[in-house]
Amino acid sequence: YTFLLSDEGVVISGCPEAFCNPDHMTVRAFHALYLEAGQKPPDFRLHLDSKIPIARGLGSSAACILAGLAAANRFLGNRFSEEKLFDLACRLEGHPDNIAPALFGGFCAGLYDDRSDRFLYRKFAVPHFPHLYALVPDFCLSTTRARSALPNAYSKEDMIATIQHLVWLLGNLTQNKRENFTAGFEDCVHHPYRGPLIPDWETIRRHLSQKEDCAVTISGSGPTLLVWVEDARRPIAPLVEELAPVLKAKWEVLPCALNVTGLRIASWEE
Missing domain, CATH: 3.30.230.10 (Ribosomal Protein S5; domain 2)
Known part of the structure; x- marks a missing residue:
């Protein structure tokens, strides 16, 4: 800017x-x-x-x-x-x-x-942040529509399960633990309701989970998907390209990195 x-x-x-x-x-x-x-x-x-x-x-x-x-x-x-x-x-x-x-x-x-x-x-502090890829589709999803898809109330079981998985994920990331890494990404709060608004969500999630030890989540309210991978030796892009004939949208794979510095003013002139 x-x-x-x-x-x-x-x-x-x-x-x-x-x-x-x-x-x-x-x-x-x-x-x-x-x-x-x-x-x-x-x-x-x-x-x-x-x-x-x-x-x-x-x-x-x-x-x-x-x-x-x-x-x-x-x-x-x-x-x-x-x-x-x-x-x-x-x-x-x-x-x-x-x-x-x-x-x-x-x-x-x-x-x-x-x-x-x-x-x-x-x-x-995260000693070793997972490799992260953003799968960006060629369509938009309004935040208003994504929010309206969420229910007004959740069951006690769904909330307990989501909190348990979130704590597990936070512990894995901050303590550099990798046992059952992908379990922490299980979600009962927004994936079941926002996923259906995103064409190819289930197809991509199921395919990548079968091919790779990774987790697929919805970024924010969508429609971008995030792929969390422990081992970056096998790139994600070819796995997404394999699905191209059956996907309804075009998906761009963008490698991401953790920005540890945040906002900065690059230069200034009076």
């Missing part, structure tokens, strides 16, 4: 035309911080060169929000602390799930504490 102050209004380039308007999340975040500071926001030019696919469940909105806040804070002389930026970003996004790792880097968990009306986060 490149920001340049100007006197020509807000001009956006580098993203689809439908997003080049003042309602862009980056612009809204930029203006929100100036409002917090009690100042009128300046006009600026914004150019995006982002590798994050838009509307695919990979946190593109969190990246946009943090870029806008970080740029505004720099223009304001770094008036606001990192913790303040985190809180405001979470309020703009609605949750801390993507904001925390995007801002602080690494493997993070976050929550909203209604007792203190604060968003909290915790960063975990």
Whole structure:
């Protein structure tokens, strides 16, 4: 994200035309911080060169929000602390799930504490992060539709099972344990309900699980799928290509790596 102050209004380039308007999340975040500071926001030019696919469940909105806040804070002389930026970003996004790792880097968990009306986060040390691949389809899935697919209530058995598997996964990652690694990814909360909204979900999940010791999960609300692999000696792309004749969508395989640094301002000129 490149920001340049100007006197020509807000001009956006580098993203689809439908997003080049003042309602862009980056612009809204930029203006929100100036409002917090009690100042009128300046006009600026914004150019995006982002590798994050838009509307695919990979946190593109969190990246946009943090870029806008970080740029505004720099223009304001770094008036606001990192913790303040985190809180405001979470309020703009609605949750801390993507904001925390995007801002602080690494493997993070976050929550909203209604007792203190604060968003909290915790960063975990992961000695050996699994090899991770994003399977990005050629279609979008709206967050609204994905959220509406979830039930209003869950059974006690499903919640207990999901919490057990989550704790198992967290223990494996933070303690570098690999026994029954894929068991931690079993989920009863959103896979059974959001999976049917994603063409090829079951086909890909079943095929990769049979071919490789890996786990397949839905990234965010979808439709991108994440493949978690312990052994990277056999690439995932050929396994997905084997399925091409029977898949309904086209899927791009993107290798991912854990970003441990989080947000940074690459350069600055007065």
